[in-house]
Amino acid sequence: MTHSIAGFDFGTSNCAIGIAPQQQVQLLNFPEHGTYMPSTLFAPQSEMICGWLYQQLNAQGKAEAYRQARNQQLASSLRALKELKLDGYDEHLSFGKQALKEYLVDPADCYYVRSPKSFLGASGISQRQQQQFEDIAAAMMWHLAEQVRQSGQAELEKVVIGRPVNFQGLNSELSNQQALNILSNAAKFAGFKQTEFLYEPMAAGLSYQQQLEQEQRVLVIDIGGGTSDVSMLIMGPNYLATREHQDLVLGYNGERIGGNDFDIALNFETLMPALGSRLELEGGQPMPIKPFWDAAAINDFPAQTRFYGADTRNLLQRLLKQAQLSPLKGLLQLHKERQTYQLSAAAEQAKIALSSASSSQVDLSYLLDELQVRVELSAYQQACERLLNNIAMLSDEVIRQAQAQPDVIFLTGGSANSPLIRDFLSQRYQAPLVSGDNFGSVTGGLALWAEHIFA
Template sequence: MFIGFDYGTANCSVAMMEQGEPRLLTLENDGIYIPSTLAAPTRESVAEYLFKFRDIKPLDSVGEQVLRRAIALNREECIDLEASDLAFGHSALDLYLQDPSETYYVKSPKSFLGASGLRDVQVSFFEDLVCAMMDNIKRNAETDAQACITDTVIGRPVNFHGRDSEAANQQAENILLKAAKRAGFKNIEFQFEPVAAGLEYEATLTENKTVLVVDIGGGTTDCSLIEMGPRWRGQSNRAQSLLAHSGQRVGGNDLDIALAFKQLMTPFGLGSKTTANIAMPHIQFWNPIAINSVDAQADFYSRSNLATLNQLKKEAQEPEKLARLLEVFHETLGYSIVRHAEEAKIALSEHPQYSVVMNLLSEQLEVDIHFEDMINAIESPKQKMAELVKEAVMQGRVQPDAIFMTGGSARSPILRSAVQETLPNIPVVSGNYFGSVTAGLARWAEVCFK
């Protein structure tokens, strides 16, 4: 049996073909989408969990090294791992929020794939993370489908990180490929996510069109200019229909982080000064919430930075604010702050004002955010997304007949307006914001494996 697999930055979903149409399968409770999150007692627990409870072994010597070290460290910490200690999706977030300081929590590991400077052991660790999530999803999907799943088409962005970084793209795709093999998939293909979304839109067309697909996901924005319609439907060779692609690692997560930085970090000391009237370094307020950067997270939560934060508190004009930043360090609150920003972003799409309430150990912080504040905060990532739209059209050297917007962040009226302003007088259409990519991947899997 084959499926389309959208291993997304914000959410994951899979779909099978049933009576000629894609059907998304249940992955968590009764939901067809599962957040791309994992929680465990320690970072090292992931490798041990795969080996001990899923009988999933490393594929190479580096993976074996990571596994041996993981087991040894867990023994040193007297952690006797149980199968139920690893949680995924909403359950992972619930576990993290219960005790952030005692839980290893990762959101959107896809954001880290293709990052420059990763050592072999880090690449192997991310492979374990992705494998554990894919294994969980595959088992749940098989329960719903009541069949063994062997083949899959996995969606991938045009560029995982920087533009035209083939080395980064190859590294990321290799991690996905190895993880999928270890999770039990036998035959694996890849397809660009915007192309997959376009295939789903194409199924609704009764005439041929040139369509610009704009997929604004959690981690990346990808654009594909595609000729589509009855002429192309079901063809295995679509090379001539794919006119242009553009993509960059800028997505919904970047909007959340930008909003968190501009609006939620002031109570933690952003904009404050030392007794010598020197501004507090911005990097100390960016790094804890830059949850899609390996380097930023490592720098902020390092032991050496703890000494720096304590020194900044001593020198601060408002030491109570730096005390809160120290709590962010000790309680690992960066993910929680970004989650508050995400909730504000969603609410501000429908309301002019939203109050964020953050519960710390000793106090409750309330920050009011207005719609105009959000517009200002996300201006930079919004402009990057608009440039990708321009780039795809310039590459293709043809104006599209329609713009098909998909991806969770494409719901934002601010981003839809930005795309419309970039290409005025071209109709903007939408389908299932969350499911178009998954459905299109299932359609392409049918072409590949049937």
């Protein structure tokens, strides 16, 4: 059976699409990715993304709105595509795991984006950068919609897209509006005829609600790849269909703290020292910390721009004249080969390993010969203390807004599997902790809400 109404989880770590005819949730299977597509994009050059997307849309007769919006840069992007082909390069985009594979072939000579959702609310981006984020999001949306079509489903027309409570940690409505504008424009370019948004923790709560037999106050803590969102919701059997949605919300809060930030904390506190972050300069002065933080902060667009800039390269080359700072050669190599995403992936694997072991070995020999770093669980726990306390502050504020304690805590999101996070929340709050499908709860709730408002 085909269905043109869907929930679209454009996630920081993964993307997924779900449908819910007759309130029965089904996550769709993408031929090239399975149920979830990692939120990554690879292009041989950034300049060709606009032209590539136009070609795909034009082949389906959907390009007019996009052509009008990109009239100025479209001709040059199409030329870039043509030149790539003449030079013997592939002129296609890749997504998901395939994007990572192609990036790792030559990180210094390509354009690779991981977790583009993390950048959508960034402050200080230019109009051209905002358009580039629209192109990236639209390309990913078009690709997944095409995957759905190839799998035999109907062409998606009406979608509900999940959004965090706050895209940035500054609680800035300007940042939120910027991010929503980018996603709205991208959805329009990708060919969706109608798009609505729903807070992700509320979507997760809707999935949990399906199993309830009586009313409960549920504290939904959704810890995703890029954000942590918390809501206190009144839930009960069939409340989705019989109660006004806004009346079920007793409080909500959110901040840009997610699984990526735990990776960054591990990276900065346990891996960067091997590249010189804690060394002293001549005269006993501390090492400038900014290059190390910028390198680790892969979810911060301005930080990554600074790290790969000439000022950082010149600083590292100047510091390397001091003999005792030779480990900085690894950081300079990271800069030269544009491998911050590769280092972040290594930190993520160490984090996963530490969920079931007391230590993990990280291979950094691609930065410095024979460099291996052992990461201890205790060091990781210490590195994450501030993040855990911030999540607790979000939850405490929502409980204060609701003026009531929760009957149950529903923990979901890709980072909800972490024993570190679960143990912390279990010790802090008295309510029982339950989990659903950590990766699929939001998608399922978005699908249920799409069916409710569009069908």
